[in-house]
Amino acid sequence: MTSTREGRVAGPARRDEAGQGRSDRPESAESLDLAGELLDGLAEAMLTVDGDGLVGTANAATRRLLPEVGPGTDLATCAVPALATATAAGHPQFEGEHRGRRLRGVRRALPAGRWVWYVRDVTEEWAGSQALLAERRRTAFLADAGRRLGLALHRDQALRAAATLPVPYLADLALVVHLPPVPAEQRPHWVRYAEGQPGPVAGESDWSLTAALPGLAEALDGGCPAPGPWSVAAQQDLDPVFAADLDREATLLVSPMPGAGRTVGALVLLRHPGRTGFDPRDVELAREFAARAGAALTMAELYDEQAHLARVLQNSLLPPELPRVAGMEVAGGYRAAGDSLRIGGDFYDLLPSEGGVLFALGDVCGKGVGAAVLTGRVRQSLQTLRLVEQQPLKLLRLLDRALLDMPDAARRSQFTTLLLGSLSQDPEGGLRVRVAGGGHPAPLVVDPDGTVTRVPVGGMPVGALPEARFTEVDLRLPPGAVLFTHTDGVTEARGGPHGAEMFGERRLHQALASGAGLPPSALVERVLRMVDEWSAGQRHDDVAMLAVTPRKPD
Template structure:
């Protein structure tokens, strides 16, 4: 690298800074004290080689990072494998570990076969990059876990996801120990998943398992413990929980899965021999994942309890099978809002009485479980009051007083619109229908010739006011004619081509006119289908309808 001096603008014969002939390669002799001082002051290691591959220059930082590099020796034979390999292969860069440090270097051509290697110590930079990648990986794992755990409210699916998600990212095997909710057998269950398994495996564990694995008893009680070795000798309870051929794990970490109010179980993560043990970040990540599993299990259990309660309500509140009524044909239709719990505030019922039947159809204020509870109260009250009063107008007055005098604080915001009617044989054939109304849409009569007319009953909502007034009307149905009682969920259904238009009274009457002569069951099915098509998948209010027809042979 030594070059001849040239004359220039400098007073000492050195080229001046503005001399056009000056270049980095001949600015200062490499062996001059000033050049050496400048090179040794750099934070980047510099190694130069001549055309024969011998080292010609090593600055101070290069001596510290690459003590094997000695001036005058051939670089390929030195002990710096990464530099030697790069030089041998003609590579222009390398990135490798050396003496516990991370080094990154590039080669520059100096001409005449000479080269300069510029080497930087990137250990800290590499460590920061690795930490960032690890943190991003952990964040991605938790995001994926949160998404998977949040997509289901089924307890069994949540437990299976808890076993499969940590493998192989956190462990070679995951074992979820959990207690199923009552009325299941109150013994620990486990779900196991190991890398390479086609699907999780389930099993029933003895209580002795909690004492066989260190930390498991504490985790089942909500406590935490650090990672440790797999027990040696291996208890039979633990051996039964391992998949065949898995071998004896080297390290195990047990974390509690804490749900709302109580521990939901424990997560056991095991790593095979040859894999590093759990460091502090692994432990923190495992604990965070186990906590999310516990919360998901708590939500799934709460949802399961709600579904169970809804089923109990459903069994008691769904419209009953309609009884046979002499001289009449009946059919009912029902849709709960959203059609999820299949319970709501609309209802109908038919009670056999002497000489015919009594029917009720109503719409309780509100939706969901709250409305369903009031629906049950109304129906139970009707079941009781009809034993002492079977005249529609008088019965609706008794029901109004019973609801209005209810002691609960929410009664003033809870009321129902209602139709109460009786069916009996009419002189000369057909049916006589007496209907009392309490603020409900008037029922519609469909005559044999297709004419549709309302039965005006009016009245005020039942249970809403202290001095409510109600009305009663009577209509005769000839054989083949029909009366339809319905809730406003039919006429107020919003849909159509514009998405927000109500089904309306006119469409309902037109549909009834076109269906004149159909049996009640066929007419109800047709109306429900028309409303469903009108909604086109949009949300709906509760719907109930009851069709009563005079039998042709009555």
């Protein structure tokens, strides 16, 4: 029996008359022995305390966990800080470190103003909970980093995100070194961010940086150098990559940023001397973040390249600025549907011809970049074919044959509807108009009195069928009248009170009639504005229109 208890009684054993062994101690002493054995069997320490704060009973676990505490110890001044503080303040529980172990105690009241402390070792439990919390923090960091990196569409955005996100969670300072696609032609680009900076700092450096920064050359080659101490003072050629007030001593971790088939850069993390170095879990997390940052940077570079190509394509495919033509006023209007690039499948063009001009307004099947490519083919073909043929119907047939003969015509299954017409001055001050139709909405004539007349031009889509038939009509446009042509994106624009009703022919005629007498530019702008208001800016199809009227004599 090892417990220390108040009032222990000991006595020799004796035999009864029958010769059986029995204790000659009182039954209360035997009960105390049994209670002591039970208390010593507890895994947690137990201390009874009297009204003066002095320890009375302490079991065996107490001597293991709290050797400084025993019978008669004043807990308010004992050598266990957390227990002493809780006792002095009257707190019902405590938790703290003692002799390298994590202890947690709870106080319970006993009769006669006494109370008892139950203290247990929670080191492993606490370590497990801390490991779980740390893992949750790592997971949350990677989730947030992945989301923010995914929003970086451009190279500079991705570099700034890669430099700012690790601070301060992973490091006190982060440096991202971007490896250019053609190292022989470009210098490395870097972005640095440190805790307390108002924002990231960027610049370019020569290739001496890779030799001055330990592990950088290895990381740019795809290697993973181990973390280690680093002295800034011992390095050269680091200005202005690192700030002048940077701590001279630091812990350095360099990780490669893998991309598509190549290493796109390296992530450099620094921790100041007051912070612990990188443990294996920190290194693993940094490598994972660097990999995600490399993927985001790769996608941003691809996006930038595609955006550049799209801008070049856009500049070549946007409807042209219409030239000034003698004897007539011409205006065009264009909107691309639901695309960040202002290109689509609707187009118009004005081409010089003998004695006047040719005009074209069409709608290629499809939307976006794919339709814009075919639009470019149609416009280029018209530019070439009009040198050998300027009669609208014959020119339309040549264009149809050219589109059908394209090598990928069968694969793309694309075609275009088209109005192709010629405009020339009339001796009486009007315009002679000849229009060939290829399955396109009919042109409209708006008279000065507001009458809107549909010009019946039918025909079949161009480039769709080998035996397609096309039609042609002639008309005279008197002074003050306007020839208005449009794509079906105008009449099929959906909107209105419920957002699903089409703009329709009736509203288009009303818009044109109410704008009678306006010059072509004002009439086109009026219709575009009304369609935009109808669809509330949510266009689902491209819109193009072309208007022409005889020019009034000066």
